[in-house]
Amino acid sequence: MILKLKNPLSFFDLETTGINIVADRIVEISIVKVMVNGEVIKKTQRINPTIPIPTESSLIHGIYDEDIKDAPTFKSMAKEFAKFLEGSDLAGFNVLKFDIPVLVEEFLRADIDFDTSNRKVVDVQRIFHMMEKRNLSSAYKFYCDKNLENAHSAEADTIATMEILEAQVQKYDGMDVTDMKGNKLGIIENNIDTLHLLTNKNMVDLAGRMVFNSDGEEVFNFGKHRNKKVSEIFQKEPSYYDWMMKGDFPLETKKRLTEIKLRGFNSK
Template sequence: MNHSLKLKKPLAVFDLETTGTNISRDRIVEISIAKAMPDGSVEVKTKRINPEMPIPIESSLIHGIYDEDVKDEPTFRQMAKSMAQFLQGCDLAGFNSNRFDIPMLVEEFLRVDSSLFDVKNRKFVDVQRIFHQMEPRTLSAAYKFYCDKTLDNAHSAEADTLATLEVLDAQIARYEGVKIETKKGEEIEPIKNDVEVLHEFTSSKIVDFAARMAYNDKDEIVFNFGKHKGKLVTDVLKREPAYFDWIMNNDFPRDTKQKLTQIKLSTSNTLFG
């Protein structure tokens, strides 16, 4: 297939099938990547992965992948380097990718080698965010609405990936130049055939991918869960240093721990010096 996105660099649209939805504990069992190139071509790679843990039956019933199907497949560690090379220089896109697929992929890479896959200088386009803000539903509904097609083999990574790319293409064709009103009453035109603009619309306010931290209205980083929800991260670290240790020693995603450590180190002179 081809696409009509205006790209300055490749856009890797991808989808994961996993053992579950816990970013810290669960593992990838299948990944499909549709790498949309600036020349309009698309390169598709789909691979099953041995998760090195049993696949719960409730997950297998959703995506149709069972322990027997992946027992002879390579582990993520074995294919991480080639996958990182395939994704090198790519911006990233998917359906609900900011909340699930990107955090899960980042976590798998961090588990193997924290230097292997860097998300800095990449743009993130979450097709679900565009869909929910412009036409509030699921990937199957989006595919029917924008492409007037029925999504066969839903929850197959490749079918979902290719449908997501088609939906993104159709969203841009439909919404480019369309104005919407923000919560502040301002009129904006959020959709353009430009990955940087789409990144700003769908992904500009990410602190950590699991959203344990977030930006408040003043663009200050606050905790987004638990007893300190809404409080400035820097204030909590200053007043309750043990909270940092508690997060580091408990079941939080490595990405969250990494971002929190960066915040702590960047303010260490004033907070802990």
């Protein structure tokens, strides 16, 4: 099926240093511009973000500091990108929540007002979520081919969840689990230890404020210290621990914070 277009439609995707819209930067941008006549024009460019790329981000997209040290900065190419996107509507996967805000931030830092208010924007992820529901009832129908009666009744939901897990293990037993880049994360087995590791692979606290990095070290997963080791921050900035303990964080998160702080104190 050929898309019916009134304006060129530019599909685009960003690889970035992280997921903070304000603080993080683009390391790669790829644009596939579909013209009204069906012609497709591609433009992909590695970008020097001018800040270090955290290892956790590099492990996801495969781009390391060494790979972009000689690449142009976004500011040096901003006018070229703006010209390429001129008069074009926009499309992508999860672009409304992430890619477009990041792109606009980069343009503004380069003193270019990239106005999206006069462009049509299509977020493919939203259509996916609207048409393919991701709730318990749809999972029950998909895996068990049953309609969930009395949905949101605690007992009915619990029984359905049990049946879904049994069906998942039967359907995927022995299959590899990979991330979005094809890196193997593990394997589905009829083994609770294995399933636990897959579904809780890098969590430190239940709220997700801290995660394990690729070296098994606790790092912050939010705020100004995102991707930085918790123990190192507590050494360099002890007040940060006090701020979190007084802040509106779950008690379980505070418990984990205290365990890490005490571990560091006892090791001295």
